[in-house]
Amino acid sequence: xxxxxSSSSSSRDLELIAQLRQSLGMLQVxxxxxxxxxVIVDVDRRIHWANQASANLFVGGVPIQLVNQTLAxxxxxxxxxxxxxxALQLLDPQHPLPRTxxxxxxxxxxxxxxxxxxxxxxxxxxxxxxxxxLLVSFxxxxxxxxxxxxxxxxxxxxxxxxxxxxxIVSGNLQRMARLSALPEAVSSRLTMAREEMxxxxxxxxxxxxxxxxxxxxxxxxCGDHLLVPLLQRWYESxxxxxxxxxxxxxxxxxxxxxxxxxxxxxLALDQLLDNACQHSNRSMPIQLxxxxxxxxxxxxxxxASQSLDAPVASExxxxxxxxxxxxxxxxxxxxxxxxxxxxxxxxxLVRGCGGTLELHQQPSSQGTTTIVRxxxxxxxxxxxxxxxxxxxxxxx
Numbered sequence: 001x002x003x004x005x006s007s008s009s010s011s012r013d014l015e016l017i018a019q020l021r022q023s024l025g026m027l028q029v030x031x032x033x034x035x036x037x038x039v040i041v042d043v044d045r046r047i048h049w050a051n052q053a054s055a056n057l058f059v060g061g062v063p064i065q066l067v068n069q070t071l072a073x074x075x076x077x078x079x080x081x082x083x084x085x086x087a088l089q090l091l092d093p094q095h096p097l098p099r100t101x102x103x104x105x106x107x108x109x110x111x112x113x114x115x116x117x118x119x120x121x122x123x124x125x126x127x128x129x130x131x132x133x134l135l136v137s138f139x140x141x142x143x144x145x146x147x148x149x150x151x152x153x154x155x156x157x158x159x160x161x162x163x164x165x166x167x168i169v170s171g172n173l174q175r176m177a178r179l180s181a182l183p184e185a186v187s188s189r190l191t192m193a194r195e196e197m198x199x200x201x202x203x204x205x206x207x208x209x210x211x212x213x214x215x216x217x218x219x220x221x222c223g224d225h226l227l228v229p230l231l232q233r234w235y236e237s238x239x240x241x242x243x244x245x246x247x248x249x250x251x252x253x254x255x256x257x258x259x260x261x262x263x264x265x266x267l268a269l270d271q272l273l274d275n276a277c278q279h280s281n282r283s284m285p286i287q288l289x290x291x292x293x294x295x296x297x298x299x300x301x302x303x304a305s306q307s308l309d310a311p312v313a314s315e316x317x318x319x320x321x322x323x324x325x326x327x328x329x330x331x332x333x334x335x336x337x338x339x340x341x342x343x344x345x346x347x348x349l350v351r352g353c354g355g356t357l358e359l360h361q362q363p364s365s366q367g368t369t370t371i372v373r374x375x376x377x378x379x380x381x382x383x384x385x386x387x388x389x390x391x392x393x394x395x396x
Contacts, residue, residue, distance in 0.1 A: 220352030280305035
């Protein structure tokens with residue numbers, strides 16, 4: 001290569017370097033203009049790159065102040081949802097970098113103790129670089145999201161504060177009810193007090209869980225499970241409480257695999273059974289049946305009960321899944337009127353598993369049949385036998 005060729009090659013290299021610097025500078029300007037705080041960290045949680053929003057959030061300065069510091073040097077996290085463990089591990093180099101993306105709602109605490117508004121923390125591996133790096137970002141929640149988080153924290157605190165005094169009052173009421181020779185008026189008022197105490201405890205539990213599901217759907221942890229064993233287990237645990245309960249059509253789904261959280265599914269079925277026991281004709285059976293598939297990627301469960309009332313209007317039927325909607329009150333000291341959250345809670349639990357819940361009514365010879373249809377997401381598979389052997393059948 002002669003000197004002119006070498007000079008030409010060097011000139012092109014310098015031009016490419018200049019273009020690369022210009023591109024990187026423009027990219028940095030674009031990231032600095034973003035309102036979302038972003039940093040890139042290595043396996044030791046040492047910051048290699050940061051934008052201006054992250055410098056404003058963590059140190060109130062410029063990005064260069066963050067480079068070569070660890071995440072733990074510049075911030076502390078206060079997680080506010082079910083992903084607390086994963087979020088806190090982001091700061092700990094003793095744990096490997098996450099290999100998958102994730103998110104958590106949290107507050108950022110500066111080394112000086114300053115507290116940020118609630119943030120949405122997200123992380124994902126940087127895939128275009130050979131070495132393991134992680135992109136970590138923070139953004140302010142919308143007013144609606146902040147309101148939901150505050151509502152969840154309020155309900156959590158309220159439930160925690162009231163649990164002990166309610167348990168004490170409930171225990172004392174039960175002991176008083178066992179006393180002999182109580183005047184009829186006293187016994188009646190005692191029964192009413194126990195009934196109201198049960199309603200309060202149930203209301204607090206349902207409200208707390210419903211709020212958590214609205215704020216963080218990932219409270220529900222889905223996996224692949226054989227459906228029929230789950231239904232049989234729930235049926236065996238429930239039929240003593242509801243002797244009229246029947247389980248139908250499960251023979252067609254011996255190898256049916258659904259993507260669900262077993263505890264969430266069983267709790268949803270508990271809510272439907274409780275609602276049916278409250279409002280159905282006690283002399284008629286309550287049926288849970290496997291109705292088949294929707295022809296796409298969901299199977300259908302039907303929960304049917306009978307009542308002597310006439311069907312309600314379609315707009316009223318839609319209101320049944322709204323929180324605090326109740327039918328006719330019934331209080332007799334043994335069957336407590338529900339707080340009106342059962343169907344709403346069942347719907348959110350099913351939604352958290354990727355399914356849907358629908359209400360239908362149809363006239364029958366003895367009144368009205370109410371059908372709750374649960375669409376549960378199927379696991380895609382071309383070899384049902386192999387799948388059946390591989391999945392878990394217990395909700396543990």
